[in-house]
Amino acid sequence: xxxxxxxxxxxxxxxxSLQAVWHxxxxxxxxxxxxxxxxVRGEGPWLFDDQGRRYFDANSSWWVxxxxxxxxxxxxxxxxxxxxxxxxxxxxxxHEPAVRLxxxxxxxxxxxxxxxxxxxxxxxxxxxxxxxxxxxxxxLGQPDKREFVCLRNGYHGExxxxxxxTDVAIFRDAYDPLLMRAHIVESxxxxxxxxxxxxxxxxxxxxERAGRVAAVIVEPLVQGAAGMVMYAPEYLRGLRALTRExxxxxxxxxxxxGCGRSGRFFAWEHALALGDPAGAVPQDRWPDFLxxxxxxxxxxLPLSLVLCSDAVYQAFWSEEVGRGFLHSHSYTGNALxxxxxxxxxxxxxxxxxxxxxxxxxxxxxxxxxxxxxxxVEHLRQRGMILAFDVVDAPAGLAEAFHxxxxxxxxxxxxxxxxxxxxxxxxxxxxxxxxxxxxxxATLAELFPHAS
Ligand SMILES: *Cc1c(COP(=O)(O)O)cnc(C)c1O
Numbered sequence: 001x002x003x004x005x006x007x008x009x010x011x012x013x014x015x016x017s018l019q020a021v022w023h024x025x026x027x028x029x030x031x032x033x034x035x036x037x038x039x040v041r042g043e044g045p046w047l048f049d050d051q052g053r054r055y056f057d058a059n060s061s062w063w064v065x066x067x068x069x070x071x072x073x074x075x076x077x078x079x080x081x082x083x084x085x086x087x088x089x090x091x092x093x094x095h096e097p098a099v100r101l102x103x104x105x106x107x108x109x110x111x112x113x114x115x116x117x118x119x120x121x122x123x124x125x126x127x128x129x130x131x132x133x134x135x136x137x138x139x140l141g142q143p144d145k146r147e148f149v150c151l152r153n154g155y156h157g158e159x160x161x162x163x164x165x166t167d168v169a170i171f172r173d174a175y176d177p178l179l180m181r182a183h184i185v186e187s188x189x190x191x192x193x194x195x196x197x198x199x200x201x202x203x204x205x206x207x208e209r210a211g212r213v214a215a216v217i218v219e220p221l222v223q224g225a226a227g228m229v230m231y232a233p234e235y236l237r238g239l240r241a242l243t244r245e246x247x248x249x250x251x252x253x254x255x256x257x258g259c260g261r262s263g264r265f266f267a268w269e270h271a272l273a274l275g276d277p278a279g280a281v282p283q284d285r286w287p288d289f290l291x292x293x294x295x296x297x298x299x300x301l302p303l304s305l306v307l308c309s310d311a312v313y314q315a316f317w318s319e320e321v322g323r324g325f326l327h328s329h330s331y332t333g334n335a336l337x338x339x340x341x342x343x344x345x346x347x348x349x350x351x352x353x354x355x356x357x358x359x360x361x362x363x364x365x366x367x368x369x370x371x372x373x374x375x376v377e378h379l380r381q382r383g384m385i386l387a388f389d390v391v392d393a394p395a396g397l398a399e400a401f402h403x404x405x406x407x408x409x410x411x412x413x414x415x416x417x418x419x420x421x422x423x424x425x426x427x428x429x430x431x432x433x434x435x436x437x438x439x440x441a442t443l444a445e446l447f448p449h450a451s
Contacts, residue, residue, distance in 0.1 A: 013038035013050060034403060037411075042069025045424045045431070047411060055411040058421045058435065063224065063256050065299030066344060068424045074298050077343035081336050090118065090333035097338035104345050105292070105307055108265055112286040113307035117325070118333040122255040122293040123157025125304035126217070128327055129289045130161055132308060133215040133249045136315035139323050148180075149205060149216040149248075151187035151198075155225030156217060156253055165217050168225055183209065187223060188231035191378050195231055199238045206246040215249035215288070220267040221382055224256040227418035228387035230380050236271035244284050249312070252287040255304070259295035260356050260425065263383030265348055266290065288312055296341045303337035352425065359427040360384055366432035367439075374450040375443060386421045390443075393417035397446075404445045410438040 014035040017023070023031060037055070041048040045068050047055045057065060067074065081097065088095055102116035117132070119125045130148060137145040150156065150165040157163070158171055164179040166172055172179070185205055188198040206213065220236055223229040236252075243250040257267040264270060272285055289312070293304035316325050331337075363386050370388065371379040379388040390397055398414040405412045414420065421435060443450070 034399070037406075044068035044070075045426050053409075055406060055409055056423075056435065056438070058410055058412040058423050060295075060422050060424050061299055062294075063261075063422050064294045064297075065424045066259060066295045067298050067347070068426050069299070071298060071300075073347070074300050074340055074343050077339045078300060078336055081339035085335050087331065087334050087336065089330075091328065095333070095335050095338075097335050097342055098333040101305075101338045101341050101345070104342070105305065109286055109290070109307065113290050113309055115308050115310070115313040117306040117308070117327070118338075119293075119304040119306065120302045120329065120331050120334070120337075121157075121304055122253075122291070123159040123162040124329070125255065125291040125293055125306050126156045126162040126165065126251075126253065127159060128306045129217070129251045129291060129308075130165070130215070131327060132306065132312060132325055133251065133289065135325060136249075136312045137214050139315045139318070144212050145214045145248075147183060147209065147212045147214060149183040149185055149202070149213055151218055151223070152184055153187055153223055153226035153229060154184075154217070154219055155223065156219075157255075171225075183213070187226075187229065188235040189229050190231050190380070191229075195235045195238075199235060199242065202239060202242055206242060206248060210246035210248055213246075213248045215251050216243055217251040217253055220252050220254060220257055221262055221270060222257050222267070222385055224385075225415065227389075227415040228380070228385055228420045230382050230385075230387075233270035233274055236268065237274050240271065240284060240287065241280070243288075249288040251289040251291065253291045255291050255293040257382075257385075258290075258292045259344065260348065260353060261295065261384050261422070263353070263356060263360055265353065296344060297337050298340060298344045300340045301334070301337040302331075303334065303341055356384060356425060359425060359432075362427055362429045362432035363421070363423075363435075366429070366436040370436060370440065373440070373443065375447050384422065384425060384427075387418055388420075390414075390417045390419060400446060401442060405438065405442040407445070408438040408441045410435070410442065412439075412442075 017036055018031060023036060038050045039047045040050050045056050047057050085095060090098060105116055106114040117128055119128055134146050148165050150167060153167050155168050156165050160178055163172055163175055165182045167184050183205055186198045186201040188195040221230060221233060240250060252268050254267055262270060268287060276285060288309050290307045297303050316323060360383050364381055367386055370376050375391050376388045377391050397417055401414045401419060402412060
C-alpha cells in the first residue's frame with residue numbers, strides 16, 4: 001500500500017503575505033525581490049523571525065513602541081480590562097479608563113488643555129483638530145477662517161484632510177488633485193540655522209491672511225518623516241506668540257514626539273522651559289490643540305487623542321446640535337486602548353523621564369565617535385531620537401542600508417540619506433554601544449573605503 005504522502009509544505013509566510021496582504025508604504029512589485037520579514041515573536045527590543053534570527057527594533061515599529069515588545073505591565077493592564085469591559089461606545093456611555101486618561105493628560109498640561117477627544121490613529125487626530133478649529137471659528141461668527149498653514153516638509157498623516165497639510169512629495173504627489181489647498185511656510189532647521197527667517201516667513205503670511213486662517217499645524221522640535229529635521233524650542237515660543245498676535249489657532253502635532261520621545265513628556269514642555277516672553281499671559285503658554293497617538297499605548301493598540309483649550313471647547317457650548325462638534329467613529333475611546341495608555345502614564349508617574357535622560361546620554365556617548373566618520377554629517381539628537389545624514393549618499397541608500405543592517409541584527413529604515421534611531425526606552429550603556437557598533441558595521445559594509 002502506498003504511503004500516505006506528506007502534506008504539501010505550507011507556502012511560506014512571506015509568499016502568502018505577498019499574495020494576500022497589500023503592504024503599506026511598499027511598491028508591491030519590488031517587494032517580490034525584498035520580501036517582508038516573517039516576524040513571529042517580539043521580546044524587549046528584539047523581534048524574532050521564523051528562522052529564529054533576531055533583529056533590534058531600532059525604529060520602535062514606526063515609532064510606536066516605548067517599552068519593548070510583549071511588555072509585562074502593558075499586557076497585564078490590557079488583560080485586566082479585557083476581562084471586564086473591552087469596549088463600549090462613548091456616545092451616551094462613559095467608562096473609567098477614558099475618563100482617567102483624559103484627566104491625567106489634562107493634569108500634565110496644568111489644566112491648560114483640559115478637554116480630550118478620542119480617535120484611533122494619528123491621521124484621524126489631525127482631521128479632528130482641523131475640523132474643531134474651523135468649526136469653533138464658525139461658531140464664533142468667523143466662518144471665513146477656514147484655511148490651514150503647515151510647514152515645508154511637514155508630515156501629519158495620509159488621509160485626505162491630513163495629507164492636505166503634509167508636504168512630503170512621495171506621499172502627496174499622486175493625490176494632490178484631491179486635496180484642499182493649505183499654505184506651506186518655510187520650516188526651521190537647525191542645520192541651516194534659519195529659525196528667525198522661518199518665523200519671519202510665518203509673520204508675513206499671517207499678516208496677509210490671518211482673517212482667513214483657522215490654524216497653523218506643526219511637529220514640535222522634530223519633523224519626523226522629513227528625515228528627523230530638528231530645531232530649537234525658541235521657534236515654538238515665537239510661533240505661539242505670532243499665532244496669538246494674529247488670532248490663529250496653533251495645533252501641536254505630538255503624535256511622534258510626545259510620550260517622552262523628546263526627553264520631556266510633551267515636546268512642547270521644552271518651549272515652556274524657556275519661560276514666558278514679555279507680556280504673555282498664562283493661557284499663551286500652551287498650544288490650542290495638542291495631538292497624541294503612536295507611543296501613547298506603548299505600541300499595543302491604536303489610539304489617538306486631541307487635547308484642546310477651554311476657549312476652543314467653549315465655542316461649541318450651546319443647546320443647538322449643529323453647533324456641537326460632529327465627529328463620530330466606531331471605536332472612539334476604546335477601553336482596552338485607554339487601559340494601555342493609562343499603564344503607559346503609570347510608568348511616567350513612576351519617574352521614567354529621569355531614566356530617559358540617562359538613556360539619551362548613553363546614546364549620545366556611544367554615537368559621538370561616529371561624528372568623525374567620513375560618510376557621516378549632522379549627527380543630531382533630541383532625547384530618544386538620534387539621526388545623522390550620509391555624505392554623498394548613492395541613490396537607493398535607504399533600501400541598501402536597511403538590507404545591510406539586517407545582517408547585523410538591526411532593523412532600521414532610513415529616510416532618504418538620513419539614518420535615524422528611535423529605539424524603545426530600554427537603552428542602557430551596553431545596548432547603546434551595541435547599536436553604535438551595528439550602525440558602524442553597516443556603514444563599513446556599504447562604504448568599505450570610508451571610516
Ligand atoms: C505618524 C504621524 C502621523 C500620522 O499618524 P498615523 O497613526 O500613522 O495616521 C501624524 N503626524 C505625525 C507627526 C506623525 O509622525
